[in-house]
Amino acid sequence: MKRLCTICARSGSKGVINKNIRELAGKPLLAYSILQARASQLFDAIAVSSDCDKFLRLANHWGAEYLIKRPDFLATDEAPKIPVIQHCLKSVEEVSKMNFDVIVDLDVTSPLRYISDIKEVIDLLETKQVSNVITGTPARRSPYFNLVEINGQGGVQLSKPLSKPIFRRQDAPKSYDMNASIYAWKKEVLIQSQTVFHEDTLLYIMPAERSVDIDSELDFQFVELLMKKRGDYDGSNIL
Template structure:
């Protein structure tokens, strides 16, 4: 298997200013993901995609193999994630003259994952021979028990109903929150199906303490706390 790791990091951020290069434990945030990818020894190449020259320069300093400049149309607030990954893959293949079997995209804003999580997610895809693998954690709220939505009259109702009543959250069907940490695709599924959810999509479950995706200052504070705690003997 020839595997490519992509790390897609847009410049700027509304929730956390310059979060992809903000320092965590003395390193730019994106460096943690680069080092995790390297530690797996899975990848023929690691490519970073960004519209930011500063992010690309930092990625070079931390030893990525290819720097992919993202076009403006893929760097807007509304740009979807999959076209960005596809662009990174196609450009890297053009530069390397390789066709990769497995593509792994790691989100730079999820720095608490372990290299073992990446390895396990890739093994799940390749052993099951499925289109893709996503990662998630056990959900804090259940749509069958304590997650509500408002109907057209503004009345609060359970998001999902069963044909039986659920009096304890533990009795509801298991649900998971996607944690935006690791996405694994077969090359063909990524470049042709271009979907997060396919008929055979598998889930790799991670614990909550390794699943925080930084979207706000509060998220960053949680990550800093857990990262420092993890360094303690």
């Protein structure tokens, strides 16, 4: 069974300029996912997809084996991620002459994952024989208890009220935040997908301290602090 790791690194970040290559704890953010994929020894190929030649050169420096130039229509703010991964898969298969069975995408902006997280996600996918696996962390707000919406009349209501009200968050059904860390698919599912949600999609649960998705200056500072605290900057020594 052949596995491809994809890492998608668009250059046009608006919230934090060039965040995918911004230095974090001594390395560009992009480097962490590449190093984790290499250290895991789980993949037959590691590919980085980007619209920017500078990003691709950097990816090559840190060990990516396949550098996929993304077409402009897949590099806009509105472009969904799944077509980007599909394009990357197709391009790598054409160049490498390999056919992959499993595709695992590591999100650049979630560098706190461990190697063991990647391994467990792949094990779930391959042993349970499901379409795909996504990752998440226990939600800080519950749609059944303290996550609210403004309704059509301007009032406030619970996002997902229960037929019988609850008065403690602990009594609410468990909810999870997708943490944008790891996505794994069987190839035959990915090439036909427009969504990450299928009838048999499984969730791999990660703790909050490995689930920070960098989207702001504060996130950068927080992630760097956590990296320094655990003493392993890219998770490659935590198997």
